[in-house]
Amino acid sequence: xxxxxxxxxxxxxxxxxxxxxxxxxxxxxxxxxxxxxxxxxxxxxxxxxxxxxxxxxxxxxxxxxxxxxxxxxxxxxxxxxxxxxxxxxxxxxxxxxxxxxxxxxxxxxxxxxxxxxxxxxxxxxxxxxxxxxxxxxxxxxxxxxxxxxxxxxxxxxxxxxxxxxxxxxxxxxxxxxxxxxxxxxxxxxxxxxxxxxxxxxxxxxxxxxxxxxxxxxxxxxxxxxxxxxxxxxxxxxxxxxxxxxxxxxxxxxxxxxxxxxxxxxxxxxxxxxxxxxxxxxxxxxxxxxxxxxxxxxxxxxxxxxxxxxxxxxxxxxxxxxxxxxxxxxxxxxxxxxxxxxxxxxxxxxxxxxxxxxxxxxxxxxxxxxxxxxxxxxxxxxxxxxxxxxxxxxxxxxxxxxxxxxxxxxxxxxxxxxxxxxxxxxxxxxxxxxxxxxxxxxxxxxxxxxxxxxxxxxxxxxxxxxxxxxxxx
Numbered sequence: 001x002x003x004x005x006x007x008x009x010x011x012x013x014x015x016x017x018x019x020x021x022x023x024x025x026x027x028x029x030x031x032x033x034x035x036x037x038x039x040x041x042x043x044x045x046x047x048x049x050x051x052x053x054x055x056x057x058x059x060x061x062x063x064x065x066x067x068x069x070x071x072x073x074x075x076x077x078x079x080x081x082x083x084x085x086x087x088x089x090x091x092x093x094x095x096x097x098x099x100x101x102x103x104x105x106x107x108x109x110x111x112x113x114x115x116x117x118x119x120x121x122x123x124x125x126x127x128x129x130x131x132x133x134x135x136x137x138x139x140x141x142x143x144x145x146x147x148x149x150x151x152x153x154x155x156x157x158x159x160x161x162x163x164x165x166x167x168x169x170x171x172x173x174x175x176x177x178x179x180x181x182x183x184x185x186x187x188x189x190x191x192x193x194x195x196x197x198x199x200x201x202x203x204x205x206x207x208x209x210x211x212x213x214x215x216x217x218x219x220x221x222x223x224x225x226x227x228x229x230x231x232x233x234x235x236x237x238x239x240x241x242x243x244x245x246x247x248x249x250x251x252x253x254x255x256x257x258x259x260x261x262x263x264x265x266x267x268x269x270x271x272x273x274x275x276x277x278x279x280x281x282x283x284x285x286x287x288x289x290x291x292x293x294x295x296x297x298x299x300x301x302x303x304x305x306x307x308x309x310x311x312x313x314x315x316x317x318x319x320x321x322x323x324x325x326x327x328x329x330x331x332x333x334x335x336x337x338x339x340x341x342x343x344x345x346x347x348x349x350x351x352x353x354x355x356x357x358x359x360x361x362x363x364x365x366x367x368x369x370x371x372x373x374x375x376x377x378x379x380x381x382x383x384x385x386x387x388x389x390x391x392x393x394x395x396x397x398x399x400x401x402x403x404x405x406x407x408x409x410x411x412x413x414x415x416x417x418x419x420x421x422x423x424x425x426x427x428x429x430x431x432x433x434x435x436x437x438x439x440x441x442x443x444x445x446x447x448x449x450x451x452x453x454x455x456x457x458x459x460x461x462x463x464x465x466x467x468x469x470x471x472x
Contacts, residue, residue: 004047006390013038017047019059019392019421021429024066032067039063040073046094047390049359054392057094058452059421061101071109074099078117087122096123100130104452115139119146125164132170144177144185153188161188162195216241216249220256224263227294234263234298238270245271257283266298273302280306281314288325300328312336319344327352327362334369345369346378353381358388364397371401379406386413396425403432410434418443423454430460 007014012030015023016038027035039060048054074095083092102110111134118127128147131140151161165174178193180186223237245253257268269287272280287299303311303325311332318329330348333341349366356362367385370378379402386398399417402409410432417429418440430447433440447453448461
C-alpha cells in the first residue's frame with residue numbers, strides 16, 4: 001500500500017485526514033455536501049500511515065451521524081469489481097470499521113451493508129468480526145451458509161476452514177454455527193474447530209526452525225544462522241546468552257561485540273548492555289559506525305535499552321552526533337535526563353523538526369521529554385507539531401506536552417481535542433479543557449453518555465462534571 005497523500009492542515013480534508021477535533025467542528029460548519037465529500041474521501045482512502053496504532057473509525061462514524069451522512073459512496077466502494085482484484089484488507093478495513101460503529105449506534109443501513117459484504121466481499125472476515133460485536137444471533141446464523149460456501153468440501157477446503165476457525169479474531173459467530181443442527185453447518189464447524197486445536201497443539205509440541213545449543217558459541221551460531229536466513233533474533237539470543245554464559249565467558253562475548261559476524265555481534269551488544277558491562281558503551285559507539293546496517297541498528301537499539309546513569313552521561317556527549325546514535329542520545333536525555341539537560345532536549349527538538357519535518361518518529365520521545373521536563377519555551381514548536389503532523393499518535397503526545405508547558409492549552413487546543421480521534425487525546429482534553437467555552441460542557445455531557453466512548457475518557461469527564469452530571 002502506498003503512503004497516503006495528506007492535504008494541507010488548513011483545509012477541511014486535511015483536518016479530517018489527521019483526525020483533528022477541528023475537523024469535526026469545521027465539517028459541522030461547512031455545507032453538508034462538502035463535508036460529506038471530504039468525509040467519504042477519508043473513509044474510502046485510509047489516511048493513516050499505521051492503521052494498527054492510529055484510530056479513525058469512531059471519529060468518522062460520529063461525524064456521519066452528526067451530518068446525517070448517507071452511505072452510498074461507501075456501498076459503491078465495497079461492492080465494486082475492484083474488491084475481488086485488490087484483496088488487501090487495507091482497501092476496505094476502515095470503511096468496515098466505520099460501518100461497525102454506525103451499526104452499534106443503530107444505523108440499520110450500516111448493519112445491512114456489513115451483512116451483504118460478509119456474504120459476498122473479499123474482506124469478509126473483517127466484516128464478520130464487526131458483526132460479531134453488533135449483530136443479533138438471528139442475523140449471524142443467516143450468514144452461516146454464505147460463509148461456509150467459501151470453503152469447498154474438499155481436503156484443501158476443510159484445511160482452510162480449520163485455519164480460519166482457529167485464527168478467528170471474534171469467535172462468537174463460529175460458536176453459534178457450531179450449534180447448528182444441520183450436518184453441513186454445525187458438524188462441519190465442530191470438526192474444523194477440533195482440527196484447528198490439534199494443529200495448534202502440534203505447533204507447540206514441534207516448533208519449527210533452528211534452536212540454540214547450550215553454550216555461548218552455540219547461541220552465537222544460532223543468531224548468525226537466523227540472520228543469514230533473513231530473521232533478526234538478537235534479543236531472544238541475548239536472553240539465551242544470559243542463561244548459558246558464565247563469568248569466564250566475558251572475554252569471548254566482548255570480542256564478539258568488538259568484531260564478530262553480524263548476528264553474533266548484535267547479540268553480544270544486547271547482552272552486554274543488559275548486563276551494564278563497563279565496556280559496552282565504547283563497543284556501542286564503535287558498532288554504531290559499522291557499515292553493516294544490522295550491526296549499527298543493533299548498537300543503537302542496545303543503547304536505548306540501557307537505563308543506568310552511565311548511559312545518560314554518555315548521551316550528553318553523543319547528542320550532537322549527526323547519526324542515528326545522536327538521535328538516540330537525544331531520546332535518552334528526553335526520557336531520562338534531568339532539568340540540566342533542558343537546553344539539549346530543546347535544541348534536539350527544534351533541529352529534528354527543522355531537518356525532518358513534523359512526522360518523523362524521532363519526535364515522539366522528544367515531545368514526551370519536553371512535557372516531562374516542563375520546557376515552557378518549547379510550546380511554539382509543540383503547537384507546530386500539533387497542527388501539522390499527520391500522525392494522530394504524535395499529535396496526542398504533543399497535546400500531553402502542551403498541557404504541561406503551555407498556559408493557553410486549556411482555552412485553546414484542549415477544546416478541539418474533545419473531538420479528537422484518539423481516546424488518550426480526548427482524555428487529556430477532558431481533564432484540562434476550559435469550561436468557560438460554551439461548547440465544552442455540552443461535549444463533556446455527550447462523551448459521558450456515549451456508550452461507544454472509552455471508560456478512561458468517561459472517568460476523566462465525570463471527574464470534571466461531578467456525580468450528578470447525568471441528571472443536569
